[in-house]
Amino acid sequence: MVVYYTKKLDNGLDVILSPNNYLHSASVSVGFRYGLLDDSNAKQGLSHLIEHMVFGGTDMLSKEILNMFLKASTVYWNGTTSSGATTYEFKLFNLSDSRIFEVVSEALFNSVFPEENLRKEKNALINEISGNFGSNAALEYSVLKSYLFRKSAGALLGGDTRFIKQVQKDVLIDSYSKYYSPDNAVIAVAGNFNKNKIIAEVTDTFGKIAINSKKPASNIYSGETKYKEIHMKTSNPYKGQSAILFGIKLPGSEQMYKKREKDRASIMYLKGLISERLHGRLRDEEGLAYLAHSDIELLEDTGYLSSYSKVKNQNLEESKKIIFDEIEKIRDGEISDNRLKNSKLRSKQALEDLLDSSLNHSNSMLSSMLVHKRTPAKIYNEFLDLTVDDIRAAAADYLKTDGENNSVLITSN
Secondary structure: OOOOEEEEOOOOOEEEEEEOOOOOOEEEEEEEOOOHHHOOOOOOOHHHHHHHHHHHEEOOOEHHHHHHHHHHHOOEEEEEEOOOOEEEEEEEOOOOOOOHHHHHHHHHHOEOOOHHHHHHHHHHHHHHHHHHOOOHHHHHHHHHHHHHHOOOHHHHOOOOHHHHHHOOHHHHHHHHHHHOOHHHEEEEEEEOOOHHHHHHHHHHHHHHOOOOOOOOOOOOOOOOOOOEEEEEOOOOOOOOEEEEEEEEEEEOHHHHHHHOOOHHHHHHHHHHHHHHHHHHHHHHHOOOEEEEEEEEEEOOOEEEEEEEEEEEHHHHHHHHHHHHHHHHHHHOOOOOHHHHHHHHHHHHHHHHHHHOOHHHHHHHHHHHHHHHOOOHHHHHHHHHOOOHHHHHHHHHHHOOOOOOOOEEEEEEO
16 A cells, blocks of 8 residues: 655645655655746746756855765756756665755755856757757647747747847846745655655755745736647658647646546546547548547646647548547547546556656656645545546536637648
8 A cells, every 4th residue: 555644844845755665766856836837938948947057056065066976876866847847856776874855955945056057057958959849749749838828839848049048147046046945845755765764854954944935926828728720841751741739728737626626637537538539540440640649738727638640641631520529529428437447447557557666656746746736645546536427527628629719730741
């Protein structure tokens, strides 16, 4: 049985722990509710640059010392900036004798952004963003999110390189001081460790950090968007091939919970159902596509659900009709009770697989708390409690089809 322990420190930091003494590793994940969608249109990519900079050194620990510690104490570490969060993950074989909490809390909350490091990280980030433009799928998804959330497509590929080139240190420090605050953060620890010892260490290190300032109002657009059809020309070398990307704007996780407690679980189920139905029709039955799946991104304040297919150019219109036909059938309640039962069995296996990796588990715990403010156990039980009627209600409310507002159709070849 998986056990989760949660604690909110006096400074507002959320802590979630899941000890598992059968594992030979432990992982620590720390995240902030601050991502690419939070950046204003004039400062796109600021959150991403801050993520690159925070381990550049503090008054107490230089960049060289931080790097030496991480290389010696961890088997893996990384930082990631996504649409709605910035996260840092660390995997260790031995958590009991490590100073990981002392060092990570110092790096994340007391970075001084050395000028020499800023120049290097600007160049690294610009190269990373430029590389993202080489992926057709990344471009198509960035255009989808750009339209639904009123951000530039470039920002959603990592940032605006023109802004990154000229941004000054004081601008970074201003946003850093607002968003990198303990009351805007979560720390998750999974794997082999002593619970009481880790709670004491986290409280002693992260609990000393003061709340910096009130978090700014969200810049994430959550209002309605008009239906839009967009056609793109891409660098796809296979000229006879088209992509079909249909996106549906969703309310955020909090809004779903306020409407119906099971809506979040229902929409996650619908994501898998749409993938299965489109793959079945477009690929297995009709032979029109070699790729057909759906994707979802659900944040605290907004989100989207999409379907993505790759077809031959001559099959484009027929494939679009099938996509909208399948979504409409699901919205009208054509949902199988047997499939739901089988999905619940598969989810149990997926959970068991997740628990075999301390890193995957700590990241799952972090995401659950950052976005949904619930433990993975709570979310898992919500799914187990789902009925077909719950899913039909969510489908009727949230699914869109051809021509309806809060949706966008993107085709490219």
